[in-house]
Amino acid sequence: MxxxxxxxxxxxxxxxxxxxxxxxxxxxxxxxxxxxxxxxxxxxxxxxxxxxxxxxxxxxxxxxTSERDWQDAEAAELVDHVLTRYHAVHREQLPELIRLARKVEQVHGERADCPHGLAEQLSVMAQELESHMRKEEDILFPMIVRGHGAMARAPISVMRMEHDDHGVALRAVEQLTGGITTPAGACTTWRALYTGLRTFREDLMAHIHTENNILFERFAPAAVH
Incomplete structure (x- = not known):
């Protein structure tokens, strides 16, 4: 093809x-x-x-390439990779990003290019992502590790829909920050915030890709169109 x-x-x-x-x-x-x-x-x-x-x-x-090809990894190993590389990392990233965003909004709120509402948007994302990850950790991933992935089409469908919601939320972050582009004259905190946001964006996209296109495809292939 x-x-x-x-x-x-x-x-x-x-x-x-x-x-x-x-x-x-x-x-x-x-x-x-x-x-x-x-x-x-x-x-x-x-x-x-x-x-x-x-x-x-x-x-x-x-x-x-030095990148690991996770396509051939055992399901249990792939689940462990997702937990350590993405779930644990997001739980470290978001509280700090929220703290930085609040500080920037408090100190530079008078600037037109200040990302007003970013701290609130990240707080909502943190809550929704935590709920999502808990569902995977408590329900879906144990099914997969126990060898019952073929029976997990329903929870996988729900997780994919929630991934779509995460994508919408990420686009909202990009809109609030001008594409996560650091403005001229930004202070050290502001620069650190946007550097962290870019890393979080890359990690979340890689997280969703690993689940949707590698792990979930093994048990509930998505229709190509």
């Missing part, structure tokens, strides 16, 4: 570096991973041809 007719999720699984390429072209590979490259590019108004060429180059260099 031609690269352009494969789903973003399939390409992201197979080609190291594809996720960064898709992100650079504003193609949603995590929540919209079941869309083909052709469909996603058309919807975004992006020319797919140069993306296909870059994917070919990345595929040709895949033998030199």
């Amino acid at each position: 031609e690269l352009i007719d494969q789903s973003l999720g399939q390409l992201a699984r197979r080609i190291p570096g594809a996720t960064r390429l898709f992100d650079a072209h504003h193609l949603d590979f995590c929540c919209g991973g079941n869309k083909t490259l052709r469909t996603a590019a058309a919807a975004a108004g992006v020319d797919a041809a140069p993306i296909v060429e870059e994917l070919r180059q990345l595929a040709g260099r895949s033998g030199t």
Whole structure:
């Protein structure tokens, strides 16, 4: 099958570096991973041809990557990776980001480019993400680890829908921060906040991609369109 007719999720699984390429072209590979490259590019108004060429180059260099290919990992190992690399990390990231956002809003509230409402948005995200992760830790992941993943289609469907909600919340953060672009004259706290936000964004997108396109695909494949 031609690269352009494969789903973003399939390409992201197979080609190291594809996720960064898709992100650079504003193609949603995590929540919209079941869309083909052709469909996603058309919807975004992006020319797919140069993306296909870059994917070919990345595929040709895949033998030199140091990234772990989680596609072939055992389900229990993949679950442990998600818990340690993403769940634990998000629980460290968000309280600090909320603290920094509150400080920036308190000190620089008079500036037009101050991210008003960011602390509240992050607080809501933290609550929703914590609830989501608890469901996975208490219900879905134990099913998978015990070898009952084939019976988990219903909870997987719920988790995918909540991932979509996380994607919407992340876009709201981007809107409040001008694409998480540090403004001129920003103080050290403001710069630290946006650096942390960019890292959190990358981690959350990688988190959703790992679950939607790798772990969940094993037990409840999404229809490609």
